[in-house]
Amino acid sequence: xxxxxxxxxxxxxxxxxxxxxxxxxxxxxxxxxxxxxxxxxxxxxxxxxxxxxxxxxxxxxxxxxxxxxxxxxxxxxxxxxxxxxxxxxxxxxxxxxxxxxxxxxxxxxxxxxxxxxxxxxxxxxxxxxxxxxxxxxxxxxxxxxxxxxxxxxxxxxxxxxxxxxxxxxxxxxxxxxxxxxxxxxxxxxxxxxxxxxxxxxxxxxxxxxxxxxxxxxxxxxxxxxxxxxxxxxxxxxxxxxxxxxxxxxxxxxxxxxxxxxxxxxxxxxxxxxxxxxxxxxxxxxx
Numbered sequence: 291x292x293x294x295x296x297x298x299x300x301x302x303x304x305x306x307x308x309x310x311x312x313x314x315x316x317x318x319x320x321x322x323x324x325x326x327x328x329x330x331x332x333x334x335x336x337x338x339x340x341x342x343x344x345x346x347x348x349x350x351x352x353x354x355x356x357x358x359x360x361x362x363x364x365x366x367x368x369x370x371x372x373x374x375x376x377x378x379x380x381x382x383x384x385x386x387x388x389x390x391x392x393x394x395x396x397x398x399x400x401x402x403x404x405x406x407x408x409x410x411x412x413x414x415x416x417x418x419x420x421x422x423x424x425x426x427x428x429x430x431x432x433x434x435x436x437x438x439x440x441x442x443x444x445x446x447x448x449x450x451x452x453x454x455x456x457x458x459x460x461x462x463x464x465x466x467x468x469x470x471x472x473x474x475x476x477x478x479x480x481x482x483x484x485x486x487x488x489x490x491x492x493x494x495x496x497x498x499x500x501x502x503x504x505x506x507x508x509x510x511x512x513x514x515x516x517x518x519x520x521x522x523x524x525x526x527x528x529x530x531x532x533x534x535x536x537x538x539x540x541x542x543x544x545x546x547x548x549x550x551x552x553x554x555x556x557x558x559x560x561x562x563x564x565x566x567x568x569x570x571x572x573x574x575x576x
Contacts, residue, residue: 297349303380306346315432325564326374335557352388367413441542443516461573463492469545486528498540509550518546522565
């Protein structure tokens, strides 16, 4: 909360202000596609080693939106609300200063905080002047062109399952902690069928949460990794549809697990699609 009060708008030379000017176009990109972004994902795209340092960056953006609201005599939503915690799905507690102007935001029940944030996200997605915001601040819109790599990924692929893919799939199935599940979670099932005709590489199905892993070994090229990102989008949608048909809460995750690193050129695409990616997983355990 204190951070929001002491930071300054983005027009300045302090490091957090410089980072805020880099971050705002990325948040506008996310707002335009209606997808939040994790703290860790934004920090990685900005080249920041510690996501905790985003507090000042986001506070600066928040102060800038407040200043624009006064200048335009029109409410500019707190776009920093798009940056969420992977565990809670909510922004940090500092967002409360911009949403309810109360020091006790952190003390509100989770349900109330979620309702407040969801309402604000709706305002952010519906706001029609984000390009005007960037123009007013002399910032450039950031929306990379992925047409070439998507076209390449769309050409499909052939061949059977490689030994490297089998090894990585077996490793993930026996190590649920790779996808953020407790170590005591029962082993996942491989080649789990979906009613869409697809098969999940690995499926961890629990009472309240269903987690799937799409794995890509180190021999996968960039186009194959792109296919993996889009496959995760598809799997998550189908998994949620299955849970809906069973009358269960739609709490599903589809995680892309890579033996190698995600190419830096694909970071914006990952964030646009809202896909969780786990990198550098060695099936040999070394």
